[in-house]
Amino acid sequence: MTLPTQADIVVVGGGIIGCSTAYHLARDHKCSVVLLEQGKLTSGSTWHAAGLVGQLRSSASITSVLKYSVDLYKHLDEETGLATGWKMTGCLRLATNQDRWTEFKRLATTAQSFGMEMHLISPEEVKRMWPLMDVSDLVGASWLPSDGQASPSDITQSLAKGARLHGARIFEDVRVTGFEMHRDRIARVLTNKGDIACDKVVNCAGQWARQLGAMAGINVPLQAVKHQYIVTEKIDGLSPDAATVRDPDRRTYFKEEVGGLVMGGYEPNPQVWETGLPGGDVPDDWEFRLFDDDYDHFEQHMTQAIARVPDLERVGVKQMINGPESFTPDGNFILGAAPECHNMFVGAGFNAFGIASGGGAGWVLAQWVVEGEAPLDLWVVDIRRFSGLHRDRTWVRDRTLEAYGKHYTVGFPHEEYLSGRPAIVSPLYERLQAHRAVFGSKLGWERPNWFAPQGMEPADAYSMGRQNWFPVVGEEHRHVRGAVGLFDQSSFAKYELEGPDALRALDWICANDVSKPAGRLTYTQLLNSRGGIESDLIVARLTEEKFYIVTGTGFRSHDFAWIADHIDRSFDARLRDVTEEFGTLSLMGPKARYVLAAVTDADVSNAAFPFGHVREITIAGHTVRALRLTYVGELGWELHIPIGATGEVFDALMRAGAPHGIRPVGYRAIESLRLEKGYRAWGADITPNDTPFEAGLGWAVKLRKNTDFMGRRALEQINGAPFKKRLAGFTVDDADMVLLGRETILRDGKPVGYLSSGGYGYTVGKNIGYGYVRNAEGVSDDFLTSGQYELVVATHRTPARIHLEPLYDANGERVRA
Numbered sequence: 001m002t003l004p005t006q007a008d009i010v011v012v013g014g015g016i017i018g019c020s021t022a023y024h025l026a027r028d029h030k031c032s033v034v035l036l037e038q039g040k041l042t043s044g045s046t047w048h049a050a051g052l053v054g055q056l057r058s059s060a061s062i063t064s065v066l067k068y069s070v071d072l073y074k075h076l077d078e079e080t081g082l083a084t085g086w087k088m089t090g091c092l093r094l095a096t097n098q099d100r101w102t103e104f105k106r107l108a109t110t111a112q113s114f115g116m117e118m119h120l121i122s123p124e125e126v127k128r129m130w131p132l133m134d135v136s137d138l139v140g141a142s143w144l145p146s147d148g149q150a151s152p153s154d155i156t157q158s159l160a161k162g163a164r165l166h167g168a169r170i171f172e173d174v175r176v177t178g179f180e181m182h183r184d185r186i187a188r189v190l191t192n193k194g195d196i197a198c199d200k201v202v203n204c205a206g207q208w209a210r211q212l213g214a215m216a217g218i219n220v221p222l223q224a225v226k227h228q229y230i231v232t233e234k235i236d237g238l239s240p241d242a243a244t245v246r247d248p249d250r251r252t253y254f255k256e257e258v259g260g261l262v263m264g265g266y267e268p269n270p271q272v273w274e275t276g277l278p279g280g281d282v283p284d285d286w287e288f289r290l291f292d293d294d295y296d297h298f299e300q301h302m303t304q305a306i307a308r309v310p311d312l313e314r315v316g317v318k319q320m321i322n323g324p325e326s327f328t329p330d331g332n333f334i335l336g337a338a339p340e341c342h343n344m345f346v347g348a349g350f351n352a353f354g355i356a357s358g359g360g361a362g363w364v365l366a367q368w369v370v371e372g373e374a375p376l377d378l379w380v381v382d383i384r385r386f387s388g389l390h391r392d393r394t395w396v397r398d399r400t401l402e403a404y405g406k407h408y409t410v411g412f413p414h415e416e417y418l419s420g421r422p423a424i425v426s427p428l429y430e431r432l433q434a435h436r437a438v439f440g441s442k443l444g445w446e447r448p449n450w451f452a453p454q455g456m457e458p459a460d461a462y463s464m465g466r467q468n469w470f471p472v473v474g475e476e477h478r479h480v481r482g483a484v485g486l487f488d489q490s491s492f493a494k495y496e497l498e499g500p501d502a503l504r505a506l507d508w509i510c511a512n513d514v515s516k517p518a519g520r521l522t523y524t525q526l527l528n529s530r531g532g533i534e535s536d537l538i539v540a541r542l543t544e545e546k547f548y549i550v551t552g553t554g555f556r557s558h559d560f561a562w563i564a565d566h567i568d569r570s571f572d573a574r575l576r577d578v579t580e581e582f583g584t585l586s587l588m589g590p591k592a593r594y595v596l597a598a599v600t601d602a603d604v605s606n607a608a609f610p611f612g613h614v615r616e617i618t619i620a621g622h623t624v625r626a627l628r629l630t631y632v633g634e635l636g637w638e639l640h641i642p643i644g645a646t647g648e649v650f651d652a653l654m655r656a657g658a659p660h661g662i663r664p665v666g667y668r669a670i671e672s673l674r675l676e677k678g679y680r681a682w683g684a685d686i687t688p689n690d691t692p693f694e695a696g697l698g699w700a701v702k703l704r705k706n707t708d709f710m711g712r713r714a715l716e717q718i719n720g721a722p723f724k725k726r727l728a729g730f731t732v733d734d735a736d737m738v739l740l741g742r743e744t745i746l747r748d749g750k751p752v753g754y755l756s757s758g759g760y761g762y763t764v765g766k767n768i769g770y771g772y773v774r775n776a777e778g779v780s781d782d783f784l785t786s787g788q789y790e791l792v793v794a795t796h797r798t799p800a801r802i803h804l805e806p807l808y809d810a811n812g813e814r815v816r817a
């Protein structure tokens with residue numbers, strides 16, 4: 001077969017991800033697809049994978065992607081005639097301590113929330129299922145019966161055959177060597193065997209994906225790491241149907257293979273694969289190759305595994321596999337449309353669960369490529385979750401190694417990474433340190449989470465229950481409700497959109513009406529074509545032709561790219577990221593006006609400066625953009641200050657606020673304050689899976705205006721129809737419960753949804769959660785209020801009360817919990 005000179009879509013990489021993507025592009029979308037593989041199919045990471053297939057993740061969408069993989073592997077041979085080796089053995093996860101056991105209880109509840117069967121079982125039951133195991137140190141185990149194992153090469157060959165059956169053309173021994181670019185688009189794929197003109201490229205190049213991406217100017221922040229496992233000789237008494245086992249407290253995993261065991265692990269001291277500089281490129285030629293066996297490094301796993309399965313001491317090792325795999329700084333894979341190039345999509349960085357993800361990742365990626373939109377909420381894996389920081393290879397390497405080392409550690413709530421910090425600091429960093437700030441990091445920015453009082457160590461002490469900061473954050477919360485607090489929110493992403501067509505552009509992109517006069521703010525969602533919420537932000541109209549847009553720290557690349565992608569190319573409107581040009585201080589609380597009035601000559605009375613307005617005011621000799629809004633439910637202003645003047649303005653506010661008891665306040669208090677007020681958090685309560693109607697944000701949609709906007713058609717179709725789900729608030733009186741999100745909502749004893757976010761409201765004195773209540777026949781007010789509710793919290797049922805209104809109102813007087 002000769003290489004074509006033209007194709008709609010070129011997929012680069014013949015591992016499981018490339019083959020699955022090509023299969024779905026051809027099967028579901030009938031695309032003209034060419035797949036290019038530099039060696040033979042599977043010859044990168046895929047051929048040497050161990051083949052464990054787990055499904056449960058903390059995101060419902062990613063769990064559904066992995067469930068899809070299993071469904072595909074079960075039946076693919078019926079279509080292709082090539083078996084995938086799928087065996088539904090189930091998976092045991094072992095717990096040897098109470099923290100791990102609590103983690104499993106929460107996991108079991110998450111599984112219930114996502115409609116998966118998961119049981120918690122005793123050590124005796126584990127012993128019955130897996131007689132070769134020493135269970136003497138176990139507290140118990142979780143048992144997920146629908147997990148299993150498969151043969152990575154067989155799945156991939158079966159997918160490749162399926163892709164060919166549906167018309168895809170697959171070429172081995174063809175290396176992509178570069179791209180011919182027309183501005184920010186790939187026009188041709190250049191290879192060692194000829195060039196191909198194409199519309200779109202899908203980068204499924206495994207650990208080479210970063211290097212391949214760089215050829216088109218895009219950043220794929222991943223790091224190749226060496227990962228080892230052994231395959232043993234036959235072990236007497238090991239059932240061919242033995243469940244796969246994950247023993248996280250001993251950092252190891254097991255799987256049956258031809259009568260013996262596959263055993264590998266995640267060590268705290270992983271070894272990178274790099275050449276030259278830190279994070280340096282991996283070599284092109286690595287077809288079906290492995291690293292030398294490294295028993296010294298592997299000994300730590302061997303010791304732990306023998307303690308768990310003593311027979312391992314007596315059985316020979318048939319083979320050691322020491323192969324490379326790409327890992328990422330947050331342990332999630334990388335999918336979607338690259339922000340830097342208009343027609344390159346990525347599916348890479350699978351963190352040793354590429355076999356489990358392969359089927360589903362190919363399915364959603366194919367749809368993303370064809371439609372230009374993710375088919376569901378894939379935010380946690382979206383390539384647009386990264387930023388410029390992730391171009392720093394040393395940073396990516398160090399953070400990735402930390403994430404690898406944490407693969408099997410207990411996941412404590414609110415845990416922060418430690419490596420590569422501080423990366424980005426606001427001008428207030430030293431000042432906030434002097435106030436004993438305990439920082440967290442978001443997209444590289446150091447942000448104060450809370451402030452330790454004198455006599456208390458300024459550090460998080462993690463635990464599964466209430467953590468050391470809990471009462472301190474309560475004080476911060478009450479301070480904002482009762483007096484005034486100052487939040488450093490300089491990490492907010494900020495853009496300016498300017499030009500004669502700026503309003504026309506935003507009119508199309510925003511669901512709410514932004515055509516208000518200069519000086520006004522608009523809170524708006526940006527919707528996808530399904531009416532799902534892609535973003536949630538503030539648009540301030542500064543002049544007729546200039547808009548200032550403010551969004552969350554983590555959404556910087558995503559929201560910028562979404563806006564840029566949806567500006568008509570013929571429009572005269574320039575979008576600029578101005579994040580680093582402005583520091584942001586939020587002055588919030590009933591006494592905020594006294595403080596602001598003391599530092600500016602501007603009239604900040606309610607009449608002169610009402611809610612929802614933006615003004616330029618002078619503070620300490622600097623022109624500041626003051627936005628009258630709140631995310632905490634109190635009187636307040638967000639002050640956007642020329643970055644170099646942030647410190648001076650902070651000092652002026654602290655001085656002027658002293659008589660009113662002003663103090664700096666951290667992000668954990670914001671979370672508690674916003675939960676009481678019922679403000680939705682994007683990525684949790686509102687996502688691309690949810691419409692504004694379902695989220696209770698229909699009031700922020702300009703359906704009554706005769707303006708077309710992105711998502712309008714989809715909303716019109718569902719407007720007036722019964723809701724299938726609706727976001728509601730819940731409170732739980734039992735103070736011992738800890739709500740984190742994903743707890744199951746029971747209505748009259750039956751599961752109807754799960755919490756999208758959870759926390760504690762110090763003013764109402766209760767645990768607060770938000771979650772969608774689902775009902776195929778419709779979710780009316782009556783349906784919501786007529787049920788008796790409980791929440792399942794770490795497998796424990798606790799009574800809950802539903803709330804359709806905020807728990808706290810603007811004056812802080814009426815509390816409805």
Ligand SMILES: Cc1cc2nc3c(=O)[nH]c(=O)nc-3n(C[C@H](O)[C@H](O)[C@H](O)COP(=O)(O)OP(=O)(O)OC[C@H]3O[C@@H](n4cnc5c(N)ncnc54)[C@H](O)[C@@H]3O)c2cc1C
Nearest residue numbers: 013015017038044045046049050051052176206354355356
């Ligand atoms: C020891 C080990 C054990 C593992 N165990 C498991 C497990 O039990 N379960 C699980 O789910 N996952 C496991 N994994 C992870 C799994 O192997 C990977 O996540 C998965 O194979 C990644 O597939 P891929 O298609 O992204 O990458 P690859 O399989 O590496 O495919 C990428 C392909 O792109 C090709 N390519 C690169 N550059 C170019 C170019 N310029 N031109 C043309 N072609 C190019 C490469 O040759 C390669 O074949 C394991 C990994 C290792 C290392």
